[in-house]
Amino acid sequence: xxxxxxxxxxxxxxxxxxxxxxxxxxxxxxxxxxxxxxxxxxxxxxxxxxxxxxxxxxxxxxxxxxxxxxxxxxxxxxxxxxxxxxxxxxxxxxxxxxxxxxxxxxxxxxxxxxxxxxxxxxxxxxxx
Amino acid sequence: xxxxxxxxxxxxxxxxxxxxxxxxxxxxxxxxxxxxxxxxxxxxxxxxxxxxxxxxxxxxxxxxxxxxxxxxxxxxxxxxxxxxxxxxxxxxxxxxxxxxxxxxxxxxxxxxxxxxxxxxxxxxxxxxxxxxxxxxxxxxxxxxxxxxxxxxxxxxxxxxxxxxxxxxxxxxxxxxxxxxxxxxxxxxxxxxxxxxxxxxxxxxxxxxxxxxxxxxxxxxxxxxxxxxxxxxxxxxxxxxxxxxxxxxxxxxxxxxxxxxxxxxxxxxxxxxxxxxxxxxxxxxxxxxxxxxxxxxxxxxxxxxxxxxxxxxxxxxxxxxxxxxxxxxxxxxxxxxxxxxxxxxxxxxxxxxxxxxxxxxxxxxxxxxxxxxxxxxxxxxxxxxxxxxxxxxxxxxxxxxxxxxxxxxxxxxxxxxxxxxxxxxxxxxxxxxxxxxxxxxxxxxxxxxxxxxxxxxxxxxxxxxxxxxxxxxxxxxxxxxxxxxxxxxxxx
Numbered sequence: 141x142x143x144x145x146x147x148x149x150x151x152x153x154x155x156x157x158x159x160x161x162x163x164x165x166x167x168x169x170x171x172x173x174x175x176x177x178x179x180x181x182x183x184x185x186x187x188x189x190x191x192x193x194x195x196x197x198x199x200x201x202x203x204x205x206x207x208x209x210x211x212x213x214x215x216x217x218x219x220x221x222x223x224x225x226x227x228x229x230x231x232x233x234x235x236x237x238x239x240x241x242x243x244x245x246x247x248x249x250x251x252x253x254x255x256x257x258x259x260x261x262x263x264x265x266x267x268x
Numbered sequence: 269x270x271x272x273x274x275x276x277x278x279x280x281x282x283x284x285x286x287x288x289x290x291x292x293x294x295x296x297x298x299x300x301x302x303x304x305x306x307x308x309x310x311x312x313x314x315x316x317x318x319x320x321x322x323x324x325x326x327x328x329x330x331x332x333x334x335x336x337x338x339x340x341x342x343x344x345x346x347x348x349x350x351x352x353x354x355x356x357x358x359x360x361x362x363x364x365x366x367x368x369x370x371x372x373x374x375x376x377x378x379x380x381x382x383x384x385x386x387x388x389x390x391x392x393x394x395x396x397x398x399x400x401x402x403x404x405x406x407x408x409x410x411x412x413x414x415x416x417x418x419x420x421x422x423x424x425x426x427x428x429x430x431x432x433x434x435x436x437x438x439x440x441x442x443x444x445x446x447x448x449x450x451x452x453x454x455x456x457x458x459x460x461x462x463x464x465x466x467x468x469x470x471x472x473x474x475x476x477x478x479x480x481x482x483x484x485x486x487x488x489x490x491x492x493x494x495x496x497x498x499x500x501x502x503x504x505x506x507x508x509x510x511x512x513x514x515x516x517x518x519x520x521x522x523x524x525x526x527x528x529x530x531x532x533x534x535x536x537x538x539x540x541x542x543x544x545x546x547x548x549x550x551x552x553x554x555x556x557x558x559x560x561x562x563x564x565x566x567x568x569x570x571x572x573x574x575x576x577x578x579x580x581x582x583x584x585x586x587x588x589x590x591x592x593x594x595x596x597x598x599x600x601x602x603x604x605x606x607x608x609x610x611x612x613x614x615x616x617x618x619x620x621x622x623x624x625x626x627x628x629x630x631x632x633x634x635x636x637x638x639x640x641x642x643x644x645x646x647x648x649x650x651x652x653x654x655x656x657x658x659x660x661x662x663x664x665x666x667x668x669x670x671x672x673x674x675x676x677x678x679x680x681x682x683x684x685x686x687x688x689x690x691x692x693x694x695x696x697x698x699x700x701x702x703x704x705x706x707x708x709x710x711x712x713x714x715x716x717x718x719x720x721x722x723x724x725x726x727x728x729x730x731x732x733x734x735x736x737x738x739x740x741x742x743x744x745x746x747x748x749x750x751x752x753x754x755x756x757x758x759x
Binding site for chain 2: 170173174177178179197198200201202234236237238239240241242244251253
């Protein structure tokens with residue numbers, strides 16, 4: 141049920157969790173526990189575009205950390221935050237299974253592989 | 269179609285093989301686009317569409333287009349195999365739309381090999397046959413021997429494929445492709461010709477050990493689960509042991525909770541899942557790689573399996589190799605192969621800086637310096653040195669990278685993935701991150717190093733589940749082998 145709500149609304153806010161608890165009789169704490177545990181669920185709405193920087197091991201050792209720092213300074217944003225203009229949600233990801241392309245950056249599901257620091261601005265400029 | 273007996277399976281197998289074989293009339297040429305995750309992410313879908321369009325426009329009726337899964341060598345993707353009847357297959361690397369057009373015009377239509385884009389000659393599934401026949405397949409014309417044969421490449425010829433025997437050869441979405449390569453024959457044999465006792469005995473005799481981490485004998489696990497009386501029993505295939513996802517769910521009891529729809533917290537292991545597991549029924553949980561060994565063992569027998577590997581550990585192990593190396597990908601080698609062979613020969617270090625260490629076994633593993641590279645990849649020898657094979661992560665780290673930073677990366681990962689149930693793991697990993705942050709920022713002291721070491725040992729000894737118990741390994745192993753790097757950056 142939680143998965144469907146996440147897909148439908150894009151997030152599972154506390155008010156919705158309370159409502160599920162009332163209707164199903166499941167303890168509110170247990171529902172909150174599941175939502176907060178799995179990274180699949182979010183409690184905040186996402187912005188227009190979703191940036192996922194892979195900080196899995198392969199990407200990290202191949203320069204993912206520097207790419208992350210570059211994004212953070214360019215957008216003035218930290219991991220897990222939205223930009224104030226609602227343009228980007230910035231998240232960390234743990235491996236897309238494409239370690240051959242490390243470091244990897246994913247925007248709205250499009251995979252950018254072997255990303256160099258100087259590519260970052262150009263990639264971000266494609267999303268308004 | 270319902271298959272009722274072995275004859276039914278064989279019939280599908282023969283039909284599929286016939287469809288797959290090239291012939292002089294309808295199927296003279298075949299283009300195979302390898303569509304693993306890395307392939308797709310590097311543009312294999314575009315390449316496939318381009319080939320489809322080119323074939324359509326050419327109006328030629330004798331060209332087939334196929335897709336398969338990953339070939340294992342991710343760093344060369346997208347890969348495309350071109351076959352023309354009675355000629356040796358050619359695998360092209362880094363294919364994009366422009367190259368696809370050129371390959372189509374020059375190789376497929378004019379029959380001339382484009383050696384400048386070629387990776388190797390021959391197919392991985394035919395390596396053994398090629399080796400027996402001095403690097404060729406009977407009846408296949410060699411087009412350009414300046415291109416290396418696939419059996420000459422260490423990346424391929426040092427591997428032993430049991431679990432990944434069908435990679436690059438079948439389309440994982442087509443069940444008949446699998447049946448054509450003996451798929452389900454082992455299931456038939458187990459169900460019709462063997463009883464529970466005999467199956468368990470075969471797996472016990474094979475010496476197969478769990479590939480998820482600890483290396484518990486698989487047959488023994490099955491035997492335990494076979495003993496309790498119960499109307500219902502479960503088998504869980506654990507494909508969650510690895511870095512991404514909810515990491516803690518690789519732990520057996522946490523995985524059971526998550527399947528039951530609960531938060532993925534681990535519990536004390538007694539009672540064992542073999543007694544009370546999923547929905548409180550007797551449950552066998554095996555790593556996906558462990559289970560992938562079962563069919564070949566049933567088909568070929570335990571004696572065949574015991575000839576591969578070391579005295580204590582039979583068979584092969586899959587590793588995901590990455591870091592400062594040229595051939596990033598997924599490999600399968602006999603257990604007991606040395607780290608040296610994998611790093612120097614299979615993976616091939618990148619030029620510019622020497623490899624100084626490997627991190628084995630992911631966040632639960634440890635960092636081994638270059639002077640231990642002659643160590644065989646096997647459960648006990650690695651454990652003695654403070655690391656593990658685990659689920660098979662292997663990261664080569666060169667001299668330019670700081671071992672302290674790598675340790676911090678893994679501990680930070682464990683801290684964010686800690687389920688929070690037990691205090692040593694929840695608070696201990698967090699405090700280790702704080703100390704490592706302090707050391708990395710240059711404000712640490714020798715006292716901090718000692719504190720970090722004490723804390724790491726406490727977390728290792730007192731955590732509830734396997735993940736907490738191993739979360740300190742990256743710290744302890746780097747302190748053991750790279751203490752000088754810690755000392756160099758403290759005041």
